[in-house]
Amino acid sequence: MLVYRTPKTIKENSTFTFCPGCDHGIAVKLVANVLDELNLRDETIAVASSGCSVFLYNFLDVDCIEAPHGRACAVATGIKRAMRAQKKENFVFTYQGDGDFASIGLGESLHSALRGENITAICINNTNYGMTGGQLGPTTVLGQVTTTSPLGRNKEYHGFPIKTAEHIALSDGTSFSARVALYDIKNIMNAKKIIKKAFEYQKKGLGFAFVEILSSCPTNWKLTPVESHNKIKNELTKIYPLGIFKDVLNE
Amino acid sequence: MSYIKIDNSKCKSCYLCIDVCPHKLIKKSKIIGKTGEYTVEFEDNENKCIACASCAYMCPDNAICEVYKNE
Amino acid sequence: MSEKTLLKGNIAIAQAALKCGCSCYFGYPITPQTEIGEYLSLKMQESGLGYVCAESEIGAINMALGASSTGAKVMASSSSCAVSLMQEALSYACSDELPIVLVNVMRAGPGQGYIYPSQGDYNQSVTGGGNGDYRIIVLSPSNVQECIDLTYRAFYLARKYRNPVIILLDGLLGQMSEAVEFDDNKYDEINCSNWTLEGAKNRPSRKIHSLEPSSNKLNNHIKKMFEKYSIIKEKEADWEEYLTDDANIIVTAFSTMSRQAKALCNYYRRKGLKMGLFRPKTLWPFPQKRLAELSKKADLIIDIEMNMGQMLKDVELSVLGNSKIEFIGKPVGDFMKIDELVSRTDEILRRTDVSLSHS
Numbered sequence: 001m002l003v004y005r006t007p008k009t010i011k012e013n014s015t016f017t018f019c020p021g022c023d024h025g026i027a028v029k030l031v032a033n034v035l036d037e038l039n040l041r042d043e044t045i046a047v048a049s050s051g052c053s054v055f056l057y058n059f060l061d062v063d064c065i066e067a068p069h070g071r072a073c074a075v076a077t078g079i080k081r082a083m084r085a086q087k088k089e090n091f092v093f094t095y096q097g098d099g100d101f102a103s104i105g106l107g108e109s110l111h112s113a114l115r116g117e118n119i120t121a122i123c124i125n126n127t128n129y130g131m132t133g134g135q136l137g138p139t140t141v142l143g144q145v146t147t148t149s150p151l152g153r154n155k156e157y158h159g160f161p162i163k164t165a166e167h168i169a170l171s172d173g174t175s176f177s178a179r180v181a182l183y184d185i186k187n188i189m190n191a192k193k194i195i196k197k198a199f200e201y202q203k204k205g206l207g208f209a210f211v212e213i214l215s216s217c218p219t220n221w222k223l224t225p226v227e228s229h230n231k232i233k234n235e236l237t238k239i240y241p242l243g244i245f246k247d248v249l250n251e
Numbered sequence: 252m253s254y255i256k257i258d259n260s261k262c263k264s265c266y267l268c269i270d271v272c273p274h275k276l277i278k279k280s281k282i283i284g285k286t287g288e289y290t291v292e293f294e295d296n297e298n299k300c301i302a303c304a305s306c307a308y309m310c311p312d313n314a315i316c317e318v319y320k321n322e
Numbered sequence: 323m324s325e326k327t328l329l330k331g332n333i334a335i336a337q338a339a340l341k342c343g344c345s346c347y348f349g350y351p352i353t354p355q356t357e358i359g360e361y362l363s364l365k366m367q368e369s370g371l372g373y374v375c376a377e378s379e380i381g382a383i384n385m386a387l388g389a390s391s392t393g394a395k396v397m398a399s400s401s402s403c404a405v406s407l408m409q410e411a412l413s414y415a416c417s418d419e420l421p422i423v424l425v426n427v428m429r430a431g432p433g434q435g436y437i438y439p440s441q442g443d444y445n446q447s448v449t450g451g452g453n454g455d456y457r458i459i460v461l462s463p464s465n466v467q468e469c470i471d472l473t474y475r476a477f478y479l480a481r482k483y484r485n486p487v488i489i490l491l492d493g494l495l496g497q498m499s500e501a502v503e504f505d506d507n508k509y510d511e512i513n514c515s516n517w518t519l520e521g522a523k524n525r526p527s528r529k530i531h532s533l534e535p536s537s538n539k540l541n542n543h544i545k546k547m548f549e550k551y552s553i554i555k556e557k558e559a560d561w562e563e564y565l566t567d568d569a570n571i572i573v574t575a576f577s578t579m580s581r582q583a584k585a586l587c588n589y590y591r592r593k594g595l596k597m598g599l600f601r602p603k604t605l606w607p608f609p610q611k612r613l614a615e616l617s618k619k620a621d622l623i624i625d626i627e628m629n630m631g632q633m634l635k636d637v638e639l640s641v642l643g644n645s646k647i648e649f650i651g652k653p654v655g656d657f658m659k660i661d662e663l664v665s666r667t668d669e670i671l672r673r674t675d676v677s678l679s680h681s
Contacts, residue, residue, distance in 0.1 A: 004304040004318035011527075016312050020286055021265030025311025042523035047388070048531070057529035063519035065391045066531035068414050071384035074376070078348065078388025078396075079519070081372030085345040086394060088520055108384065111377035185271060185305045218265075225265040 007032035009041050011061045021225025023182045023215035024052055027124055028059055030188070031095065034196045035062065038203070044091045045079050047072045049105075051097040052130045070105025072096050073112035076119045091202060093120040098212075099129050102164045103138040109168075116173025116207035120198045123164060123210070125179075125240065126217040134220030138162045141239050146220075161239075165212040169245035175206035177246040181214040181237060183229035194244070206248055214240055253302035253321045255293050261314035264288035268306040268315060274299040277306060290314075324504050331469045331495040332357035334502055335425055338473035339397050340365060342507045344423070346372035346389040346396045348382040350404065353437045354493035355427035358399040383408035383424070390420040391530050393518030395477055399425035401493070402443050403434055406451060412486055413452030416547065417532035419517075421480035423473070425489045427496035430654040439494040439657045441577060444632035447488045448606045455544050457551045459487040459558065460605040464580045466500035472603070478509035483554055484517070490605060492628060494578045494657055555607040562601040563616075565591065569598030571676060572616055572645075574637050575626040576602055578657070583626050586663050595671075605633070613640040620645045622676045624667065627651050628658065646674055 009032040018024040035041055041062055048056035050069035057064035067075040072094035083090035094101075101109050101123040112119065128146050129135040136149040139161050143152045153161070169177035176198050180191035191213060198209035214236055216228035223231060244250075255277075262284045268277045268291055276299060280292035291314075293300075302320035329337070336358045339347070347366055349359040359375075366373040372389060376382035382398050390396040400408065405426045415422050426447060430440035447460045459479050461472040469491065476487040519528055534540040562580070565587050566572065575583040580601040590597040600616055602609050617623060623645055625634045631649045641647055648670045652658050 001320050001322050002317060003302050003320045004307045006313045006316045010313060015261060018311065020263035020288075020311075021267055022311055025313075026309065029308075029311075029313065041521075043521035045392070045519045045521065050533075054533055057531060061522070061527045063522050063527050064529045064531075065388065065418075065519060066529075066533060067388070068384060068410055071380065071387075071411070074381045074384035075388035075391075077374060077381075078346065078372075078385035078390075079392055080388075081374060081385070082346050082389035082392040082394035082396070083520065085370065085372040086392065086520075087370075088392075090521060107377055108381050111381065115374070185303075185308060188308050225267050226270045229267070229270075 007036045009035045009061050011059060014059050016059060017055050018052060019219040021216065021218045021228065022052070023126070023213070024124060026182045026188060027122070027213050027215060028056070030192045030195055031122060032060060033192060034199055037196065038199055040091045040199065043089045044093070047076045047079070047092065047094040049094065049096040049100040051100050053095050053097060053124065056095050070100050070103070071108050072100065072105065073117070073119070073121060074108040077112055077117050080117060080119055091199070093122060093199070095122045096124070097130070098123055098125040098127070098139040098164065099137045102162050110171065113168050113171040113174045113208040113210065118202055118205055118207055120202045120209045122195065123212045124215045125164065125212050126215045127236065128217060128220050130217050130220055134217070139164070141236070163240065165210065165245050168210045171208070174208045174210060174246050175201045175248045176209040178210070178244040179212040179214065179240060179242050181232055181242055183232045214242070252295070252298045253300040254295065254319050255300070255306060255315055256317040257291060257293060258314050258316050259284055259290045261312045262290040263312050264290055265311065266291065267309045267311065271305045271309040273303065273305065276300055326501045326503050328499050329466055329502050330357060330497060330499050331466045331491060332427065332497070333361050334466050334469040335473050335489065336361040337504070338470040339423070339477070341504060342395065342474050342477045344395045344397045344477065346386070346394050348374050348376050348385040348389070348398045349400065350376050350379050350382050352401045352404045354429055354496050355399050355401045355425065358425060379404040379407040380411070383411040386422045387411050387415055387418070387420060390415070390422050391519045393514040393520065397423045397425065399427070401427050402429045402431050405443065405446065409451035412450070412458060413454055413456055414532050415486045416456035416458065417454070417543070418530050419484035420486070420530070421484055422486045423476045423480050423489065424486060428490065428492045435654065437493060438654050439492050439578070439628060440654055441492050441579060441628040442632070442653060443490065444605060444627070444629065447490050448636070456547065457606060459483070459485060459554060460490050461487060462490045462577045462603060462605050463495065464577050464601065466495070466498065467502045469495065470502055470504060474507045474509055478512070479558065481512035481514060483550060485550070490577065492577050558604060559607045559609040560603040561609040561612060562603060564599040566598035566600060566616055569596045570619065570621045571595060571597040571624065572620045573597060573599050573624045573626060574601070574613070574633065575599065576605060576633060579626055579628055582658060582660060582663060585660050586667060589660065589664060590667070608636040608640070610636070610640040613637065614642065614644065617641040617644040622674055623647045624670060625649050626663065629653050648674065
């Protein structure tokens with residue numbers, strides 16, 4: 001009996017363009033999995049962003065638009081408002097990196113949350129700008145060496161990293177905000193459950209739902225994929241704790 | 252017997268599946284894949300596979316595309 | 323024909339947008355265009371339409387980008403320095419081939435400038451402030467009635483050609499009230515259902531993107547865009563002529579400045595000079611061919627703008643040495659009054675001897 005198959009919402013014959021062992025692949029697959037389970041394919045408009053995930057529209061068999069760097073939540077807002085004005089059934093989500101969501105696009109992201117925009121945002125936090133070769137980003141942790149913090153992130157010199165899920169949780173318009181990781185099967189299955197919840201909250205019309213996914217970047221971290229997962233488990237989750245920071249249905 | 256199906260054309264040789272399999276049923280193959288490294292193969296001579304699909308969920312490239320459970 | 327009402331340019335544009343079915347508006351306050359957003363805020367909320375007081379102009383134009391991808395008729399409005407913030411998304415919208423109507427009610431620049439009347443955004447609109455090879459259709463009304471007519475036309479052209487359209491007017495026109503009437507929108511409804519994103523029910527999924535790693539594909543995409551632009555150039559150039567039949571002096575001006583230029587023509591006609599006005603209604607495509615024809619019969623072209631000579635470049639490219647070109651401009655401040663225009667024109671006429679040979 002077939003107990004698992006590649007999600008239907010992954011385009012047939014599509015090949016992910018991520019580096020070997022990158023958690024982006026696991027995350028995209030989980031998103032596709034949840035779209036399948038909730039039967040959302042026919043009403044979904046996905047918003048891709050700039051960065052490693054830019055080719056999302058080549059992987060997912062849903063209608064998809066590319067947003068300028070950082071503007072995914074604004075583009076999603078426009079889509080959502082337009083679909084509502086036309087009284088059409090719809091499901092809108094963004095898939096962004098941490099640089100996209102929390103640095104260049106922080107204004108658009110945070111204000112979408114504050115407005116309680118009824119969209120879901122998925123943010124991949126791999127603590128650097130991966131696509132451009134691993135520069136210091138908004139989530140680079142103190143001490144972390146990147147190509148633009150060669151001596152390590154220094155709080156006096158570079159400032160502090162952002163805890164995105166906690167910040168988004170503070171907004172009154174947020175219905176759900178959580179941080180998950182993908183370093184082992186237990187966490188992957190939990191991430192799937194959390195993504196599903198964030199998608200369902202939109203379908204229930206509860207407002208802005210957000211999932212931050214702690215992800216590996218083996219290429220730029222210069223670690224093997226397995227070592228990268230260990231780094232997330234042993235180091236990053238100490239700085240970026242996993243959990244649900246806001247849940248309007250459980251307060 | 253339970254088993255998995257591997258699409259070697261998609262395997263990028265990250266070996267996360269080797270690490271995650273609870274019964275260590277996946278190992279490097281002799282086939283070189285798209286990244287120039289050996290891809291993986293499934294070998295289960297003692298019918299240990301429980302079709303948990305951990306490898307499939309872990310695989311970032313959908314190379315492990317199907318999992319079958321013995322009934 | 324409906325009855326005449328007294329309306330401000332800004333409000334006329336807002337009402338015209340609603341009349342042609344605009345279902346989404348995104349904006350951020352900036353003088354002198356704020357009334358557009360203020361007016362639409364109540365009307366659109368009452369009708370269940372899409373309206374967002376955006377966090378910034380960057381947010382607003384990207385909301386417009388998203389909304390237009392669903393096939394909704396979308397408008398955003400802003401002014402000068404804030405339109406600068408929108409250039410990135412306009413470049414994307416051209417490559418994505420998304421119809422967005424953007425109203426720019428100009429204020430003075432550069433930088434923050436001030437809310438004085440000015441026409442300093444000709445270059446920004448016509449040659450574009452964003453990156454890459456693209457064109458934006460630019461319509462420029464000169465009175466409040468035309469604000470209505472060109473808003474209808476902007477929505478039509480945007481969807482017909484799948485391209486952003488800018489309605490460019492100066493702050494004076496945005497703030498000025500005139501008697502207008504709302505004709506029925508005479509433009510055809512354009513069916514967009516073959517490209518819009520609304521969920522891939524019963525069809526293959528669609529993607530809208532500007533990124534293209536294959537240089538071949540990207541080259542072809544841009545060539546296709548430019549084939550479209552050459553059709554627009556051929557078909558959509560529009561202009562107004564006033565007393566040009568026998569004119570040997572042609573005044574060129576756009577938007578509100580053209581009204582002063584008309585008064586100038588009347589003044590010199592009374593003095594026996596054969597002066598006429600050529601006013602582009604489309605700044606891009608610029609009505610180059612017609613101005614070239616007129617310039618062959620003319621001794622002198624006087625370009626009048628509320629800037630340091632931005633349309634002047636297009637005038638020069640049209641005239642190509644057929645006749646002399648002089649420029650009267652003022653970037654900021656009070657709108658140039660007829661006295662000032664006359665004294666500067668007199669000076670030009672004395673210097674160029676044109677008046678002597680034909681008066």
